[in-house]
Amino acid sequence: MKRTLVVGVDGSPESRAAADWAAREAVRRDLPLRVVHAWLWQPLAYPLAQNRDAEARLAEDILKETEGDLSHRYPGLTLTAEVLAELPVPALLRAAEDAEMLALGTRGHGALAGFLLGSYGQQVIAAAKCPVVSVRSAHGRPVALPEQGEVVVGQQGGVADSSEVLRFAFEAAAAADAPLRAVRAWNSPPVYGYSLGPMWSADQFGGLEPYEKAALEQALEPWRLKYPEVEVVEHVEQGGGGHVLLTAASDARLLVVGRRVRESSVGVRVGSVAHAVLHHSVCPVAVVPHP
Incomplete structure (x- = not known):
C-alpha cells in the first residue's frame, strides 16, 4: 500500500x-x-454571534x-x-x-x-x-515556487546522524530530476573546546577543512551508490549552519534540514539551524526528523 x-x-x-x-x-x-x-x-x-x-x-x-x-x-x-x-x-x-x-x-x-x-x-x-x-x-x-534549481541539503555529524536527511534529499532530487547540493558548515572550535581526540582526527586529514570534506564524502557515499543518476555538488564552508545554508539555497527549489528527535526541559524543539531557515528561506523547506 x-x-x-x-x-x-x-x-x-x-x-x-x-x-x-x-x-x-x-x-x-x-x-x-x-x-x-x-x-x-x-x-x-464571550458574547459573539456564531453560526x-x-x-x-x-x-x-x-x-x-x-x-x-x-x-x-x-x-x-x-x-x-x-x-x-x-x-x-x-x-x-x-x-x-x-x-x-x-x-x-x-x-x-x-x-x-x-x-x-x-x-x-x-x-x-x-x-x-x-x-x-x-x-x-x-x-x-x-512566494513564487521555483520549478528549476538545486535541492540543497544540510549534512552534519556522521553517517548514521544524517542518513534520514540525506535519504529524503536524494529522493526529492531524483523525483525532480534535479541536482543536489550537499552542504556541511563548520566552525573552528574555541580554545577551551580543543581536545586530543577530535584534533588528532583532524590532523590525520591535514586540518579541519579536509576533515570536514572527508566526513561529508563518507556520509554521501551510500546514497550516491543508491541514486547514481543524481548529480551531487559537495559544499563545505566555514560559518554558522543557518547562514551557510540560506546562502547556498538562495536559488534552490527545496532546502532540506534535519531535526533531532528529542525532548528538552521545555518540550520538543526544531533546533537552531532549522529554526533559522524556516524563518528566512524563500524556497520551501523540508524538516526531516532523525534519531
Missing part, C-alpha cells in the same frame, strides 16, 4: 501554494495526495475549492479531501503519522482564524513523525 502525501489547508493563499506544491510532488513521486482541513466547533465563552452550520459549510467549501482546483490542474493525481474534527495541531500530527510527508503553508491566516498560524506550524514541525515541508509567504503573499 502506498503511503500518502498530506497537505493541510485553511483557504489562505499560503495554504493554496502549499497544496499546489504538494500536488506537484505527489505526481512526481506517484503518490496519492490527502488534503485535510481541521475544524472543530468550539462555542465561545455552527455556516462555519461547517465554510470548512467544506475550503476543501471543495482546493480539491476542484487541484483535480483540474493535475488530472492524473489520486486525490482525497476531508475535514478533521479536531484541533489543528493534534489533527495534523495524527494525519501525518503514516504519511510520506506533510506540507503546510507557513503563515496562513484564512477566514477560520488560527489554523495554520506560525505557532501551530512550528508545533507540528517540532513533533511530526514524518518530514514536514513548509511553503512560506512574503509580506502576506505566497
Whole structure:
C-alpha cells in the first residue's frame, strides 16, 4: 500500500501554494495526495454571534475549492479531501503519522482564524513523525515556487546522524530530476573546546577543512551508490549552519534540514539551524526528523 502525501489547508493563499506544491510532488513521486482541513466547533465563552452550520459549510467549501482546483490542474493525481474534527495541531500530527510527508503553508491566516498560524506550524514541525515541508509567504503573499534549481541539503555529524536527511534529499532530487547540493558548515572550535581526540582526527586529514570534506564524502557515499543518476555538488564552508545554508539555497527549489528527535526541559524543539531557515528561506523547506 502506498503511503500518502498530506497537505493541510485553511483557504489562505499560503495554504493554496502549499497544496499546489504538494500536488506537484505527489505526481512526481506517484503518490496519492490527502488534503485535510481541521475544524472543530468550539462555542465561545464571550458574547459573539456564531453560526455552527455556516462555519461547517465554510470548512467544506475550503476543501471543495482546493480539491476542484487541484483535480483540474493535475488530472492524473489520486486525490482525497476531508475535514478533521479536531484541533489543528493534534489533527495534523495524527494525519501525518503514516504519511510520506506533510506540507503546510507557513503563515496562513484564512477566514477560520488560527489554523495554520506560525505557532501551530512550528508545533507540528517540532513533533511530526514524518518530514514536514513548509511553503512560506512574503509580506502576506505566497512566494513564487521555483520549478528549476538545486535541492540543497544540510549534512552534519556522521553517517548514521544524517542518513534520514540525506535519504529524503536524494529522493526529492531524483523525483525532480534535479541536482543536489550537499552542504556541511563548520566552525573552528574555541580554545577551551580543543581536545586530543577530535584534533588528532583532524590532523590525520591535514586540518579541519579536509576533515570536514572527508566526513561529508563518507556520509554521501551510500546514497550516491543508491541514486547514481543524481548529480551531487559537495559544499563545505566555514560559518554558522543557518547562514551557510540560506546562502547556498538562495536559488534552490527545496532546502532540506534535519531535526533531532528529542525532548528538552521545555518540550520538543526544531533546533537552531532549522529554526533559522524556516524563518528566512524563500524556497520551501523540508524538516526531516532523525534519531
